[in-house]
Amino acid sequence: MKYRRHSNIHSHEDLKIDCSKCFGFCCVALYFSTMDNFPEDKEAGKPCKNLNKDFTCKIHKDLSEKNLKGCINYDCFGAGQKVAQNIYKGTSWNISSYQAQEMYDVFIAVKNLQEMIWYLYDGITFTEKEDLKLKIENMIKETESLTNCSAKDILNIKIEEHRNKVNYLLKEVRSHLRKRISSSKKSDNPLGFDFIGKDFRKKNLIGENLAGALLMGANLQNVDLSGVIIIGADMRDIDIRGCNLENTMFLTQAQINSAIGNSKTKLPVFIDRPSYWEE
Numbered sequence: 001m002k003y004r005r006h007s008n009i010h011s012h013e014d015l016k017i018d019c020s021k022c023f024g025f026c027c028v029a030l031y032f033s034t035m036d037n038f039p040e041d042k043e044a045g046k047p048c049k050n051l052n053k054d055f056t057c058k059i060h061k062d063l064s065e066k067n068l069k070g071c072i073n074y075d076c077f078g079a080g081q082k083v084a085q086n087i088y089k090g091t092s093w094n095i096s097s098y099q100a101q102e103m104y105d106v107f108i109a110v111k112n113l114q115e116m117i118w119y120l121y122d123g124i125t126f127t128e129k130e131d132l133k134l135k136i137e138n139m140i141k142e143t144e145s146l147t148n149c150s151a152k153d154i155l156n157i158k159i160e161e162h163r164n165k166v167n168y169l170l171k172e173v174r175s176h177l178r179k180r181i182s183s184s185k186k187s188d189n190p191l192g193f194d195f196i197g198k199d200f201r202k203k204n205l206i207g208e209n210l211a212g213a214l215l216m217g218a219n220l221q222n223v224d225l226s227g228v229i230i231i232g233a234d235m236r237d238i239d240i241r242g243c244n245l246e247n248t249m250f251l252t253q254a255q256i257n258s259a260i261g262n263s264k265t266k267l268p269v270f271i272d273r274p275s276y277w278e279e
Ligand code: SF4
Pocket: 026, 027, 039, 048, 049, 050, 051, 052, 056, 057, 058, 059, 060, 068, 071
């Protein structure tokens, strides 16, 4: 197969969320609204009304039933536990209230960096080119070292500049892959942007570019998404039952959580199958 992962040399495990080691940062630090299927309209820095004192969620078991997809789909890429345990050594935002705003800002910066590492992990599995692999390895190390800085240093990181460097490498992975294939899909131009509700079931999408596309409610049942770039695509309520995403590029857990799949949906090994998907 042209678009296939060569290895899974990196484990995404340390980028998976562990709410038991976090202080509910995402339920406090972020602005959210009922329009995005969160429980209330809330400003950044204010704890959600459902957050318990021990940082658990009062309605955790009912999130699905209450259709609180904003909560279900959110993924901090492990930033919450990292900020809580490594950077602030177990001191929470409510104990050290004078530091609370700083903690929220650090959480958001680390979340962005962890997300970049996730994509780099994915990118490296698609290339066999040794010099490119080395460049990605070095960028992973550089990005990881940024997440291990002090809070003060993290707040001085120019996140967008760093993201541009990461994106440049991810594009190199994509171009390298394209050079190896002889399909008509050589262009780096996205297939399009607005596909809300579109029926893709009879389309050959292999190798297409759906970066940043609006796919909400689209039907991709039984479609093969090998080699498709899906970075930043809005996959809320898309139907991916029976769909093959094993070799889809730059897919995240949050995208999968927001989609409708079933036991026949093929996922990369590092993505968890949502418990609420049908058989
Ligand atoms: S409802 Fe629960 S998971 Fe959602 S933001 Fe509030 S406390 Fe967090």
